[in-house]
Amino acid sequence: MTRTLGIDLGSSIRSAAIRGLDPLAADTLCFDMRRQNAEADVPALVAALRSLVPSLDDVAGYSPEACVAAMRDLGMFLGSIKKHGPEPVPLVPEITPVLLELGRRTDMVPRDTVHHYTTWNPAGGRQRMYGGDIQEAYLQESVRMVFPHLREGLELAGVLSDTPVEDPKFAVLTEDLTGHVETMVASIDMVMANVSPVFFARALRSYFEEITVDGQVLLGPAAAQVPLWLIDQAVWASDRSEPGYEEFLRDSVPYSLPRWRELYAYWTGVPSVVSRLVDAYGEDPDATERRVPALRASSEALARLLRVIVVFRGRHLGIARKAYDADLRLYPVGSGGASVDLLRQITDLTRATARLIARRAGGMGAEAGHEHGHGHAGAESAGRRTA
Structure with missing residues (x-):
């Protein structure tokens, strides 16, 4: 991958900025995801993911930090769908070019990583969690x-x-x-x-x-x-x-x-x-x-x-x-x-x-x-x- 960022994504300042961003307006859907996972509601998870996928023109206007935040939120739904059985990308095929472009813009793999799940994840009421159990929050904090x-x-x-x-x-x-x-x-x-x-x-x-x-x-x-x-x-x-x-x-x-x-x-x-x-x-x-x-x-x-x-x-x-x-x-x-x-x-x-x-x-x-x-x-x- 060709490096395209002139910033250090690992820095504390950048991480704080990323945690504050919600470029896909995903806060509510990410919270609803906890219930959908508890009910194994794959159709609802797929519908939510489809509604979040930005256009490539939208991605072109994102800052590097916004690209990271977008990958974070898309990744939560990718992992949730896969947990319940299906391979997620074929269910929402329009996400493929977006993931590839987000990966290119951030010089990282085209999916979410432990960095997205922990360091770049908001704390408090906006925290992205698969299930919402306090033990999951402790695990995220232990890495953060x-x-x-x-x-x-x-x-x-x-x-x-x-x-x-x-x-x-x-x-x-x-x-x-x-x-x-x-x-x-x-x-x-x-x-x-x-x-x-x-x-x-x-x-x-x-x-x-x-x-x-x-x-x-x-x-x-x-x-x-x-x-x-x-x-x-x-x-x-x-x-x-x-x-x-x-x-x-x-x-x-x-x-x-x-x-x-x-x-x-x-x-x-x-x-x-x-x-x-x-x-x-x-x-x-x-x-x-x-x-x-x-x-x-x-x-x-x-x-x-x-x-x-x-x-x-x-x-x-x-x-x-x-x-x-x-x-x-x-x-x-x-x-x-x-x-x-x-x-x-x-x-x-x-x-x-x-x-x-x-x-x-x-x-x-x-x-x-x-x-x-x-x-x-x-x-x-x-x-x-x-x-």
Whole structure:
């Protein structure tokens, strides 16, 4: 896709502007959608979607932010119709050129993503929700709260990727990045406290199914589109991953923001932060550290960052095990295409990397599931099984 926007859709100012827009005059119809979903009223959903589809001339007059808001609202109906069985686009074929044009104008895939469902979704009375349950609102908020921090964290990771590990600024940058990543742990704690696996598996997951647009199969909004994986890519995964995770990342990249796709492409071609630190220590780590004292602070800071990521991974794995248990699930994999086995592999890879850096940092504990468990059995049991 050719980039056509001169703005950063991920910025907090732009996100606030998008949330305030209703270019399709969809507020009432989006609220009615909750009842239509509860009644599985596909004809009403199709009629509402058809009434919302703008003309291409209308789209030509939209601002970039209005294009995002339009895709958000059309996407809610696309996901709702698919949840009840039919492929939505053939029922409203006039939507195809509109979706393609909205995707072109925003330099994103031609359907809604997790960004539309959460960050660009109004809060309060205008909030777009499939069913209106408070648990759905908590899930949306848990994602909305982390995006500003991830945006800042990814830019920090970009600076960190270009900073020599021997530079005293490396540890400072890494500590700042850790502070932003810690919001992921707070976010998943919110989910664990307020969203039951049964609700997600049985009531919500089916709204996030893939649809086909102009012959292209497109995944629905998914937690996998929240780009912690992109921080992985900078910190360790660009050269220390495994084929399953690499394939998952390639499949996830198209659903991210334009700036983040650029970062992925750059980080994929350079050594990871972890590899640069390991190489800097060389064959005689003790002698190297005596010669370059700043390496100790760099390794300790990197070890803390990796421990926080392991905490998140462990808790996420625990939730996924429950939501996708064979006796509960309606689908074998997440809406982003990740299986529980893949999440386990990613958690194991992250934990192994954390242990490697902890050894460089003088034996700091790397089993984050134990150190930061806060009583959550999912993370703690994941730590015991993969230790």
